Structure formats: C-alpha cells, structure tokens
Amino acid sequence: MSTATSSSSDLHWAWRRRFSWLTVFTTVLLISWGGVVTSIGAGMAFPDWPTSLGSYNLLNPVDEWWAVPAYLAEHGHRLIASLVGMMTVVLAGWTWWSDPRAWMRKLGVAAVVLVVAQGILGGLRVLWVSIDLAAVHACVAQLFFALLVAMTLFTTETWRKSRGVLPAGTKGRWLRRMAYAATGGIYLQIVLGALLRHSGGGVSPGFTAFHVTGAFVVVGLVLSVFVAAEKNFDDIPTVRRAAWSLLGAMGLQFILGLAALLVMLYAEPQSGLSLFSVLLTVGHLVVGALLFGTSIVTTLLVARPSEEGSSAPSVNSTSHEPALAGTES
Numbered sequence: 001m002s003t004a005t006s007s008s009s010d011l012h013w014a015w016r017r018r019f020s021w022l023t024v025f026t027t028v029l030l031i032s033w034g035g036v037v038t039s040i041g042a043g044m045a046f047p048d049w050p051t052s053l054g055s056y057n058l059l060n061p062v063d064e065w066w067a068v069p070a071y072l073a074e075h076g077h078r079l080i081a082s083l084v085g086m087m088t089v090v091l092a093g094w095t096w097w098s099d100p101r102a103w104m105r106k107l108g109v110a111a112v113v114l115v116v117a118q119g120i121l122g123g124l125r126v127l128w129v130s131i132d133l134a135a136v137h138a139c140v141a142q143l144f145f146a147l148l149v150a151m152t153l154f155t156t157e158t159w160r161k162s163r164g165v166l167p168a169g170t171k172g173r174w175l176r177r178m179a180y181a182a183t184g185g186i187y188l189q190i191v192l193g194a195l196l197r198h199s200g201g202g203v204s205p206g207f208t209a210f211h212v213t214g215a216f217v218v219v220g221l222v223l224s225v226f227v228a229a230e231k232n233f234d235d236i237p238t239v240r241r242a243a244w245s246l247l248g249a250m251g252l253q254f255i256l257g258l259a260a261l262l263v264m265l266y267a268e269p270q271s272g273l274s275l276f277s278v279l280l281t282v283g284h285l286v287v288g289a290l291l292f293g294t295s296i297v298t299t300l301l302v303a304r305p306s307e308e309g310s311s312a313p314s315v316n317s318t319s320h321e322p323a324l325a326g327t328e329s
Contacts (some may be wrong), residue, residue, distance in 0.1 A: 016094055017155040023087045024148045024293075030080045031141055031289050035282035037073045038197055040273065043134060045070035046078075049123035058082065081119060088115045088148075095151070107151055114144045131198050138194040142187065142292055149293040153300060158238055164304040165239055171232040172302070175239075178228055179299040182221040182246070186292050189214045193288065197281075208261070215257055222250040225298065242298040249291040256284040 037043055045068075046052045052061035052075055059079075065071040092108030099105055118140050125133035153159055166172035192214055196207040229243035263277045 012098060013155055013157075013160070016091075016098065017152065019087075019094065020091060020148070020152040020155055023084070023091050024145070024152055026080070026084050026087060027145050027148055028286060028289060030077070030084050031145065032282050032286045033073070033077045033080055034138070034141065035285040036278060037077050038134070038138075039278045039281050040069065040073055042070040042073040044126065044129065045074035047126060047129075049126045052078070081122065085115050085119060088112055091148075091151070101154075104151070104154055107147065107154075111144070111147050111151065114140070114147060118144055135194045135198040138198065139191050142190050142289055145289055146292060146296045149296050150300060153297050158301075162304075165236055166233065166302050166304075171228070175225065175228040175233070176299075176302050178221060178224045179295070179302050182218065182225050183292075183295040183299045185214065185218045185221050186288075186295050189218055190288060190292060193285070212261070215254060219250060219254060222246055222295075238301055242294070242301055246291075246294050246298050249287065249294045253284065253287045253291045256280065256287055260284045 046061075048054065050056075052058075055061035061075065062071065065075055088111050092112045095108035096105045099108075118137065121133060121137045121140060124130070125137055166175065189211065192207060192211040196204060196211050199207055226243045226247045229239050233239040260277075260280050263280055
C-alpha cells in the first residue's frame with residue numbers, strides 16, 4: 001500500500017470513528033431525555049403514536065409545544081430518537097460500504113434492527129399504556145447504547161492494530177472472568193433500576209432492596225477488576241486506563257445512586273418532585289449508562305486472544321487489520 005493510500009485509509013477510519021462517537025453522544029442525550037420523561041411522568045403526554053395528538057408533523061405537532069413541560073419532554077424525546085435512528089442508519093450504511101470486516105458490517109445491521117425495535121417498543125408502550133413495556137424500553141436502550149460503544153471501539157487504532165492486550169496465563173483469565181462478571185452485574189443493576197423506576201406504585205421495597213444489594217455486589221466486582229489490572233498488568237497502558245475509567249465511573253455512580261435513594265425515600269414524600277431530584281435521578285441514569293459502556297470497552301479489550309494464545313500480532317505490533325474497502329492499493 002502506498003503512503004498516499006495509507007493516509008487516505010487512516011482518514012476514512014478517523015471520520016467514521018468521529019461520526020460513531022457523535023452517534024454515541026447523541027444516544028446519551030436521548031437516554032437522559034428519556035430519564036426526564038419518566039421522572040416527571042410525561043410518558044403519556046402524547047397518547048398516540050406514530051402521530052402526536054393526531055398530527056404527522058414531526059417538528060411542530062402542536063403550536064408552541066415546547067412551552068409545555070410535558071410536551072417538551074415527550075415530543076423532544078421522540079425528536080431525538082428520530083435523529084438517533086437516522087444517524088444509526090447512516091453509520092450502518094457507512095460501515096457496510098467501507099469496512100472490510102464482515103462481522104463489523106453485521107454489527108451495523110444489528111444496530112439498525114435494534115434501534116427500529118426500540119422505536120416500536122416506545123410506540124407500543126404509548127398505545128398499550130404499558131408500564132412493563134416502559135421498563136423493557138429502558139433496558140433495550142442500554143443494550144443499543146452498548147452496541148454503539150462497541151462499534152466505536154472497533155474503529156480505533158487500539159483495536160485495529162493489535163490482537164490482544166493481555167498475555168496468556170492464569171492472571172489474564174482471572175481478569176477476563178471478573179470483567180465478564182462486572183459487565184453482567186452492571187446490566188442486571190440497569191434492569192433492576194428500570195423495574196424500580198417503572199414499578200407503577202411508588203417506591204417498591206422489594207426492588208429497592210435488590211437494587212441496593214446489587215450495587216454493593218457491583219462495587220466488589222469492579223474493585224476486583226481494578227485490583228487485578230493494577231496488580232498484574234499496570235505495565236499495559238490500555239488495561240490500566242480502562243481499569244481506572246471503570247473505577248471512576250463506578251465511584252460516581254455509587255454516590256449518585258445513594259443520593260438519589262435518599263431523596264426518593266425522604267425528601268420527595270415530604271416536598272414532592274423537585275428539579276434537584278429530577279436532575280439527580282437523570283444523572284444517576286446517565287452515569288449508569290457510561291459505567292456500562294466503560295465496562296463493555298474494558299471487557300472487550302481484555303477478552304481478545306493474546307499473541308501467546310494465537311498466531312496474531314501482539315499489542316505493540318505495527319500490523320493492521322485490512323484497509324478500508326475501496327482504499328487498497
């Protein structure tokens with residue numbers, strides 16, 4: 001491959017990675033906006049779908065709808081969801097056209113299927129006035145977010161230019177198992193949190209107890225990942241950065257969760273819903289998504305086969321995955 005072709009290929013990777021990041025950030029905005037909808041009880045502000053109060057005008061279904069908080073929350077959520085859907089289609093098409101990895105192209109298709117399914121779930125939640133579907137909708141949103149995070153990681157040089165970051169051996173296997181367990185535990189916490197928020201009858205003691213217990217389990221799992229990474233692989237920058245990011249996100253999430261629980265149990269019953277409680281709950285939701293995304297990245301990085309376990313190049317190798325389609329010399 002010539003130098004000019006290599007530079008063109010790198011530029012293609014860079015622009016697709018940037019667009020992928022933009023899609024991830026827009027999805028974070030969508031998740032946070034959905035949290036506001038749930039927190040203020042605006043999920044049925046527009047009781048129809050795909051219309052909004054009978055209007056097919058996506059941008060302006062009702063005059064000055066943005067001046068009504070419930071309308072702003074619910075219809076704003078629909079608008080951002082439409083934007084995320086379009087961006088996902090563009091990202092999937094871009095990936096299909098330019099990425100040489102067949103499995104990556106399939107991930108792009110999976111992202112489109114998931115975002116369409118998520119939109120249908122949101123619509124059915126409105127049509128069927130279903131609290132259960134609202135909880136499912138919240139859980140699927142996090143899976144979609146995790147898929148976008150993974151697709152973004154797969155476009156980075158860290159992923160494309162190395163086969164694995166951990167050497168073979170018992171210590172590496174232990175770190176992988178702890179990373180798998182932490183990711184599973186974090187998602188289970190997301191599910192419990194969704195059930196708690198969408199219980200339909202105020203604070204559920206049962207879900208609250210499970211969620212609080214699960215928080216301490218996740219703290220233990222994340223600490224295990226961090227200790228294993230720092231103790232055995234502190235000379236591998238990729239693993240060390242991932243472990244510190246995971247620890248930081250977990251610490252912030254634990255603090256926000258504790259504060260949100262105290263407000264929900266003691267402040268809201270006395271003073272009712274406040275802007276502070278809404279922001280606190282939404283912050284807990286968003287940081288939870290970031291924690292899940294960080295865990296996904298950490299797990300994927302440490303799960304890759306190492307050089308010792310395969311014939312693939314090491315993390316310091318300069319070999320690349322295949323160039324982008326249409327850029328080979």
